[in-house]
Amino acid sequence: MSPLLSIRDLSVAFRTDTGRAEVLHGLSLDVGAGRTLALVGESGSGKSVTAQAVLRILPPAAEITTGRILFAEGAQPTDIAALIPDGAVMSALRGQRIAMIFQEPMTSLSPLHTIGDQIGEALRVHTGASRRQADAETREALARVGFPDPARALTTYPFELSGGLRQRAMIAMALILKPALLVADEPTTALDVTTQAQILALLRRLQDETGMAMLLITHDLGIVANIAHDVAVLYRGRLVESGPRDTVLRRPGHPYLRALMRAVPRFDMAPGERLAPIRAARAEIPPMDRHAAPAGDILRVEGVGKSFVLRAGRLFAKPRIVRAVSDVSLRLAGGRTLGLVGESGSGKTTVSKMVMRALAPDSGRVLFDAGAGLADVHDLEGARLFAYRGLVQLVFQDPYASLDPRMSVRQILGEPMEIHGVEPRLRSRRARDLMAMVGLDPAALARYPHAFSGGQRQRICIARALALNPRLLVLDEPVSALDVSVQAQILNLLKDLQAALGLSYLIVSHNLAVVDYMADDISVMCRGRIVEEAPRAALFRNPAHPYTRALLAAVPDPSLDHPLDFAAVTGEASDPDRWPEPFRLAPDEAGTMRAIEPGHRIRVGAAHAREAA
């Protein structure tokens, strides 16, 4: 059977000041009718450019230099590469026969129009359907993508919907005209892991129902293993490997793909097994920096709570109070790593801000041992607070935003030392040591952040955090903004630094595989409460809480032997009211923590706790 889309020898170049830079070099690939081709690659590999070329929505500075893009629906294949980007033929193809969904569902929907208007518009423009017909078909489309109340959804605005529902609306919009090909550019990257699993299940079901083909762009081998039929791997604008999914994933041929598969954290790793980064950071750690880890806990969070007051939407309405965190307790022993896991809105970042003393808790205490016993962080003042600012450091999620673009690396690394009064002579020696500690060339100290890649910037952020010899690092999603290929490098570096310097880590993440690789103990948060806490091995061996189980079940594993159970992904796991007994919590009910084995505690409903007593 001939393929629906076949790209032949496609090259795309960008015009720059220094001439033309080719970003895609002679790419050839096929998408069969009714099949899903996953296009895999890291940032800068040319995967998004390929999608843009297929839809002819390349940025103005880019142009197709050679090659053909044959779209073979009907008798005569159309060469998309030869069409005028804004011409009538291309406009008819785009949207009607080839549709696209984007990574960010919020910015892809217009905030001023209702969901019904936006989805129906495509129908009215392309088929001339009447408003009534359009509404009827839109309702049907919304039902098909899993909207709980499609009739009501017609009149809702995008900001009233959660991220998952927005992406469903985008999919409904893309599919309303029953396209032959759907181009999906990282459709789930901005979503929580449970939502991601639901969207993947939806895409697969829709493909079975409509027989459309999909060109799925992703960096996540877990997604590839779960919904792709075929795989194409791009590296620096070149196709390095392609073929049927099972063949490619079971017998990867190219060194890049083989290395990539070893670099991704998996759940079935042997105890103590290290990830093998594609590019290892060769860190040299001077021996004298090691802290003696305190014997007991270095950090203890005791029953902290925090509420935010939202300004009322309507005039004279009562302001709404949102409980971001309620009664959260954590314990981090010196020299160890505590993982705090949860989805967006679970309150995990609020907890980390209270530990950093960037936010004051409404109730509860944050205790830190600076060497003279545990003391409440929020009572510190003057010199002791200043000392705390040096002992506890935060590593941000986004290495692009957390470095001042106007400072050289030398100034960035020197800043904490300057604030804390380290002598200039020592500062410059320390800066060179720090660069070596994170595996960067000290000669790069004179450079500015924009000269570095994301992984290198994150290493600079880590070096800055280490400048004052801290005892505790709070790592807020330390690898979420990075390419999969450099995540392993950063994680290994953090592990090595911990072992060498006796550091303690509080790692906050939505990524269970990352937490599994890094943490000794794990606390799972949902809706501002801890629902389960356990040592790492116990949690993964015997997850007891339904929310933890749902999280674990939703992570797409790159191994073909652990496929996602799409039937089990319901989206009800983050609603405490729908948890099965004994876990069910009525609205505003706190529940109690109960131990099920040493160190392994879960939250159960109060009703059940009384029964048991």
Next chain:
Amino acid sequence: MMERVGGPGHFVDTGPFDPDAGDPGRGEAASAWRLFLRRFLRHRLAVASALVLAALYASVPFVEWLAPYGQARRNGDFIHAPPQGLHLFHDGRFVGPFVYPYRAELDLQTFRRDYRSDRSRPQPLRFLCRGDGYPFLGLFPADRHLVCPPEGGTLFLLGTDRLGRDLLSRLVYGARVSLIIGLVGVSISFALGLILGGIAGYFGGAADAAVQRLIEIVRSLPELPLWLALSAALPPTWSPLWVFFGITIILGLLDWPGLARAVRAKLLALREEDFVQAAELMGATPARVIARHLIPNFMSHLIASATLAIPTMILGETALSFLGLGLRPPVTSWGVLLNEAQNLAAVQLYPWLLWPVVPVLVTVLAFNFLGDGLRDAADPYQ
């Protein structure tokens, strides 16, 4: 490229693979300012405007030397003389730059003076010559000029006004006042905008609300009547120089809200940046955060905004002086010169009186292009 088939339809590229090849970080060491400059230099129109403005401002200290006549020099025999053509060839022979002398005749029917060129007598211009005396840089007396009228002749390249003063010379003198008023006025509004916008943006809350309301009040006052009222309030006994400073301060006092808003918006955006939070969590004081992180990051934007505000100043002075409420003779500015073109009949008879419009137009456009170029260079994503 070789192909190895590992199974049906399995393609593997067998080219060499070096994971470290092309790794960024071996990139250039240029600072943010250097990149800013590079992006700016790509903007041809802005660079050309910058050169024009540089030339204009470079001429400010030397106007007396550049102008052929002193600004107050009257030529009673040549009232409302039309522009004199500049020629190079006489009778097909190269003579160098010269003018034909004017002969004035009074038309007894219309009582107008008619000027006729005497085509038989070319009068070559003199260069680096002695002419009207002036204090050079305000320090020592001098009388050299770049170009002077021919011996016993006249040089009115743009014509003369109702007192027989050379318009070109007066334009050159006027440039000094008009250009300086733009810079000084913007400096005043820049200082005010930086302080008030900085307070609003950094401290927020009540301070922000107070500054915002003040901005709204200033903005809601009708501009022209307010200018008129304020300049009418300047004591008539003040010397022209004091009036000049008074007008500058009035213009600066009324123009700061735009800059204050720009400062506030940029500060609010910067305060949310991770690197600012990082500095605060390291224990940095507010003064340090402002000096090391905030100011360097928004300075380029501010310079762009300020550049775009200069034309408003120049136009404001021009408008006020045109209405006769701004600068007063003997101070010469482009607005004062245009004041003479108010009379419609005069413009009809002596259209060259409108020449001062041209430098105003050129300067305002140049500042706008320069400001656009600076803004684009400061923020490549907009």
